[in-house]
Amino acid sequence: MTNVSHILRKTGHRLTKQRQQILRALTCRPQSVEEIKSALLSQRIAIDTTTIYRTLDCLVKLGIVAKTRFNEHNAKYELLGKTHHHHLVCTTCSAVKDIPLDDDFLMKKVKKLTNFHVQSHTLEFFGLCKHCQ
Template sequence: MLSIENAVQTLKEKNIRLTPQRHELINILSKGNKHWTVEELYQLLNESMPSVSITTVYNNINLFCELGLVKEIQFGEALSKYEWKKEDHYHIVCSECGEMVDVWYPALKEVEVFAQSISKFDISSHNLQFYGTCSNCEQK
């Protein structure tokens, strides 16, 4: 798993300033297993830094994605969530409330290897999401 220190070092190596906004975003993103929308990150960051703009959050999230610090999880064209970069894993998403849970299952990596062998593509990554209903929504 990527540490805060590794993230700060990556910024330094790329000669990118560690602004207070960037530092706070790194702190927020690196804690827990949460999957954030830009709006959620903006609201949380705005509590401690009221002068921050949503554009700043978008720009920094895009930068973090380019640097490999954060992973974007796309849900069609309208919604993306972001998570701190950790070992490869998959997601289960509740179709009712949108809750997302991480799933680690190393054997699924074999699917990528198989797809590469039959397609002759040089596959750099893949994304797999399962959809269902979480226990909270099932009880409702």
């Protein structure tokens, strides 16, 4: 967190109360803006939706947060941890599980096969979790 406030300041941003609270509400699991908002509300913290969007945009640009879409109408945001991982999304109960996978293999293959300069990638698995099978 201290790290994050450093990055914010360095890039000419301000560490406001709202940003601190939004950062505290972020998890390493993907959450929608509405989920973040109600998580904050349950702690009696009311922050405008617009502010949450703008804060997340900012954090995504700074590489602190990742934005993902699971073929749903809304985007999800998750705190970028140290470890690169992927998601298992249950198509029935929408539960999300992380899974660490070594995908260097694929990245290298893409580099070999194309002249595309890869900056990032997403790898998501959809199916049934233990409970929903």
